[in-house]
Structure formats: C-alpha cells, structure tokens
Amino acid sequence: GESVGLHLPTLSVQEGDNSIINCAYSNSASDYFIWYKQESGKGPQFIIDIRSNMDKRQGQRVTVLLNKTVKHLSLQIAATQPGDSAVYFCAENGNTGNQFYFGTGTSLTVIP
Amino acid sequence: GAGVSQSPSNKVTEKGKDVELRCDPISGHTALYWYRQSLGQGLEFLIYFQGNSAPDKSGLPSDRFSAERTGGSVSTLTIQRTQQEDSAVYLCASSLSTGDTEAFFGQGTRLTVV
Numbered sequence: 001g002e003s004v005g006l007h008l009p010t011l012s013v014q015e016g017d018n019s020i021i022n023c024a025y026s027n028s029a030s031d032y033f034i035w036y037k038q039e040s041g042k043g044p045q046f047i048i049d050i051r052s053n054m055d056k057r058q059g060q061r062v063t064v065l066l067n068k069t070v071k072h073l074s075l076q077i078a079a080t081q082p083g084d085s086a087v088y089f090c091a092e093n094g095n096t097g098n099q100f101y102f103g104t105g106t107s108l109t110v111i112p
Numbered sequence: 113g114a115g116v117s118q119s120p121s122n123k124v125t126e127k128g129k130d131v132e133l134r135c136d137p138i139s140g141h142t143a144l145y146w147y148r149q150s151l152g153q154g155l156e157f158l159i160y161f162q163g164n165s166a167p168d169k170s171g172l173p174s175d176r177f178s179a180e181r182t183g184g185s186v187s188t189l190t191i192q193r194t195q196q197e198d199s200a201v202y203l204c205a206s207s208l209s210t211g212d213t214e215a216f217f218g219q220g221t222r223l224t225v226v
Contacts, residue, residue: 093211098211100145
C-alpha cells in the first residue's frame with residue numbers, strides 16, 4: 001500500500017523565524033506531491049504542489065523541496081506568523097493520480 | 113455555494129444505527145472524494161467519484177460503507193450498523209477534474225457512535 005510519513009509530529013517555532021516541515025514518501029510512481037494545511041476545526045487547505053520532475057517550487061512565503069533520491073519532501077515557511085499555526089500534511093497522488101495519500105501530519109505551533 | 117458544504121456538522125448516533133452524511137461539492141467540480149480522519153491522525157481515503165465513471169471504492173473499510181453521487185453533484189456516504197470504531201471526522205473534497213492536485217475540502221462531519 002501507499003506510505004507517506006512525517007519525521008516529526010510536532011514543531012514549535014518563534015514568530016518571525018523560518019519553519020521547515022519534513023516528509024518521507026515511499027511511492028516513486030507518484031506524479032505530484034502536495035502540501036495541505038489544516039487549522040483546528042476546519043478541512044485541509046491546499047498550500048502548494050510540486051511535480052515529480054522538479055526539485056524546488058516557490059510560492060508566497062513557502063518553498064517546497066523534493067529530493068527523489070532519498071524520497072524526501074519538505075515545506076519551508078519564511079517569517080512564520082501566528083496564523084501559520086496548524087497541522088501540515090504532505091500527500092502524494094499515487095500510481096493512478098486519482099486520489100491523494102496523506103501522511104499523519106505535523107503540528108506547527110508559532111510562539112509569539 | 114462558494115465552497116464544499118457538508119451536513120450535518122455533528123452527528124451522534126447509537127451503535128447499530130445507520131447514518132447518512134451529505135456532501136455538496138463546488139459547482140462544476142467533476143471529481144469528489146471522501147476521506148476519514150480519526151483523532152490526531154491523517155486522512156484515510158474512502159472513495160472517489162469522477163464524472164460518470166465508476167467510482168473508486170478501494171478505500172472503503174467494509175461493506176457497511178457505501179456512497180453514491182447523484183447527477184454528478186451531491187454525494188451521500190452511508191454507514192450501516194455503525195460501530196464505535198466508525199467515530200471520526202468524515203471529510204468530503206472536490207476538485208475540477210481528475211489529476212487536479214488542488215482539492216477543496218469541506219469542514220467535515222464529526223460522527224460519534226455511542
């Protein structure tokens with residue numbers, strides 16, 4: 001079966017610092033890797049994705065890095081803000097690309 | 113509506129009863145997904161609908177679970193003879209089409225089986 005896992009379940013950072021959330025995946029056939037953010041009491045919200053033929057993609061205050069050699073994905077958040085506090089999930093779209101396989105999540109807490 | 117709408121937001125049911133959970137996807141979205149999220153856990157895929165194609169039911173945990181999508185829009189997830197282990201948040205998501213990585217999630221239905 002699919003396996004998407006995270007290195008650390010919790011992460012605390014000081015407001016203004018950069019955050020790095022890591023994820024390990026197992027399915028090399030996945031075409032896309034995606035990061036979602038889930039705030040308390042809400043459904044997950046899409047942040048950014050990266051195609052398997054890329055190794056870096058930047059968005060607004062976020063950067064996703066993909067290392068296919070070691071099957072590792074990371075999300076970097078610049079100048080972390082209190083509103084960034086949430087659970088972050090990495091996901092991959094598997095062999096068929098028709099569904100998403102999510103990891104357990106990393107809980108990010110931003111300390112004011 | 114502007115987003116994915118799920119109802120009810122909370123449901124408490126007695127063990128052994130049947131429940132129906134509803135999802136209204138974003139208008140025009142052809143792909144619809146159901147996921148289950150247990151406390152402190154990741155999202156477990158249940159079922160996927162794409163247009164008029166046969167649904168991908170590979171994630172349904174048992175034959176007590178079923179889902180349908182009428183007219184390519186509203187979807188209903190039915191759990192028969194509920195068990196305590198069915199307690200979880202059930203999330204619905206929709207996306208424009210197959211392969212679209214940006215799925216829009218509803219707020220979920222929190223199901224508690226007592």
